[in-house]
Amino acid sequence: MTELLKRDYVVSSELGRGRFGVVSRCVAVDSGESFAVKSMDKRVISAGDSLDAQCLLTEPKILHLLSPHPHITTVHAVYEDENDLYMVIDLCSSSDLHDRVVSRVVPEPEAASLMRQLMQAVAHCHRLGVAHRDIKPDNILFDEENQLKLGDFGSAEMIREGEQMTGVVGTPYYVAPEVLAGGDYNEKVDVWSAGVVLYVMLSGFPPFYGDSAVEIFEAVLRGNLRFPSRAFQGVSTAAKDLLRRMLSRDVSRRFSAEQVLRHPWFNIAGESMATG
Structure with a gap:
């Protein structure tokens, strides 16, 4: 030392x-x-x-x-x-978002508060030309005042506007399909990963899964987004709309981080918190 x-x-x-x-x-x-x-x-x-x-x-x-x-x-x-x-x-507390969601479904108002903080961090990264490339609950931390902190930038990359990245990095459930496809990709891979985080918070399980890494990757590449009624019966239409826009396989149609923050779900969920 x-x-x-x-x-x-x-x-x-x-x-x-x-x-x-x-x-x-x-x-x-x-x-x-x-x-x-x-x-x-x-x-x-x-x-x-x-x-x-x-x-x-x-x-x-x-x-x-x-x-x-x-x-x-x-x-x-x-x-x-x-x-x-x-x-x-x-210094962040010993618990991360994974610890907080592993045994419960997160109510929409709480999920909206957490997602707003996360997407503010992601939007800041993207404005400065940084892609995180490994957004997942384990890397979403909380400080001593319970404020969300995006951490672990060990897989991050700096990119200039209009440039693309290459290389398969990320975590099976959360990695974007264009990363797995092996071609070029841009910073919207972070929006996909954040969308998976939101899906997990609202349902208690990931949108694309399998019994092995290979099966998970195949499911991600198919990108067949579903909202099983047993898990999403109480989830708002606005939340599902946002998930569709974050988890779009067509990158050109996938929301940017700034567009996510402007989605009406945050206001709807916030009003629910205020009146609940």
């Missing part, structure tokens, strides 16, 4: 561990404020896939570009030594 990091922060308990490093709690020496520090082992990264190395080493750069935003994990400092890269970021 670098002397500069130890000078500025007191690092304590481990919060989590991944393929490339560890996330630990830390406290700023000057303010006493709590943060998380994400350490990434550069030796493990460089020995692995070159795409992994490129993505993980650009994550601090991307987070600096996006910060500050109320619904995106903020990077507060970056340190580096011979073996490791350290990134001091917002």
